[in-house]
Amino acid sequence: AGRRRYHYHTAFRERQDAAKHEHVQRVARSLPRLRQHVERDIAGRGLSRPRVLACLTRLLDLGFLRVGGDGYARDNGSFGLTTLLREHADCRGGEIRLHYPAKSGKEVTRALVDEQAYKVVRALLRRSNPDSRLFVYWEHAEWHELHGNDLNAYLRDRSGQDVTAKDFRTWYATVLAAVALAVSDNTTDASAAHRSRVVARAVREVSGYLGNTPAVCRASYxxxxxxxxxxxGGTIAAALGELGRDVTFGHPATHGRVGRxxxxxxxxxxP
Incomplete structure (x- = not known):
């Protein structure tokens, strides 16, 4: 009976995982539409709700960041994208630098380059109100905080899909793993042990970007x-070759040809 329950649980988990990744692929196909809306919204003026949400989405799309939760920030002092404080960000020389304590006490450091997002984050840092929260917007003559559910609602509205911020991390974990495997020194006659080492190295690299353990990264992302x-023997090596010899694992260009x-x-x- 115990063995049957184990097999049932394993099969159930596999079906759940397959459904999750099918959903994430649908999300990936909706990203070009989402990015078009973000491009329009982030080009707006002032620190309006759509413009700041577009900035959050752009950073999410570039940085593989957790969305963050108010409870974690309040109770544990751990932060994510929407809960960042002004002290966690700096804008210098066209580069947005983020450094903050995240889930499980891990320190996250990101240096992101995006001209439009840079302008928004710089304006948020320079605003006159004393609130320590970084991502806020101005509406009806007062400042309002943004939360994870606001970002997820924006993602759903602009993409036309049931998108959440976590879907980005799941998709980019898959993309980054595919890139890491494609640039490995694999040959068709490589031993199983060699392929296993390549996979383990790729998973470690992806986990470094996501801030997860390798075990969680492989099992859940x-x-x-x-x-x-x-x-x-199946990889995306041909697509990387078309992009040029300077493509390396971890380059933020996880969009376009690589994603396709x-x-x-x-x-x-x-798409």
Missing amino acids: IDPRVIELYDQ AVLHLLGSGG
């Missing part, structure tokens, strides 16, 4: 089909 296909190549690898086509 990376689509297992990317690893299965790698074992069968991962969708194609997984058999779902591209």
